[in-house]
Amino acid sequence: MNDSTLQYRAATTKDLPTLVAMLADDALGALRENPALPLSKEYLMAFASIDEDPNNELIVVELEAQIIGMLQLTFIPYLTHQGTWRCLIEGVRIHRQHRGQGVGQALFQWAIDRAKHRGCQLAQLTSDKQRPDAIRFYESLGFVASHEGFKLKLN
Template identity: 60%
Template sequence: MAEVRLREATKQDLDKIVAMLADDRLGSKRERYELPLPECYLHAFMAISADQNNELIVACRDNEVIGVEQITFTPYLTHQGGWRATIEGVRVSASVRGLGIGTKLIQYAIDRAKVRGCHLVQLTTDKQRPEALQFYQRLGFSATHEGMKLKL
């Protein structure tokens, strides 16, 4: 396999990113992958790109986008005003799953969190994705809290 490199996403990557987000049982119910992409994805991309506390990272092989993650850095009053990194939207193209690309993305996020002085890296994973939970546990994450969400 050709070398996988990580970089910040560009607007030209957006089609492939949304395709990966929509390419599973859960994502297909909440994403709208159609060309041209709905404007909402471009608006979100522009907001993420403009925010110094957000990074949208893609994994590439031979200039093809094969993975994605978003890292958000947030200051908190708890933990003596410490910063946290939150990892969201991790996806790897179905054709290359199991080749270590997800691990590379998560390690990159952890390294970025250290550079930014974060005391904690956190993420959520849907309870309907037990394989994702096992993946994150293998990387050292612990299910220490019960997360709750309210759809608006």
């Protein structure tokens, strides 16, 4: 895909129905997301918190004024690695009609450039082990599964 045809911008509340629908459009997302309209207030509250936090960015990628991808960047200061910043990349989705066309690679290059611009020394992400295609994609971009991740559900 020619990256010059893609547009990147911060998401707005107007985008939320499209974003939640994209999050719900796979086997795992269908189990945990609810794209029914009107969206639940929790999505609106989460968006407001992300939007107000200078260390969080919810980004969409558009092609011909249509949202075709998204991700969230969280910039985290660390004491480790001599007090450097990291960029956590989460909530990555490419619309199913645009997968395999280079959109994901372009979106990640944009995100990595954004992390560098913010002074980050490391970009990191997690991926569910049930997403082998996503894991292969991240590895193709140079991400290395160097750590074992753990999660604890709190509710």
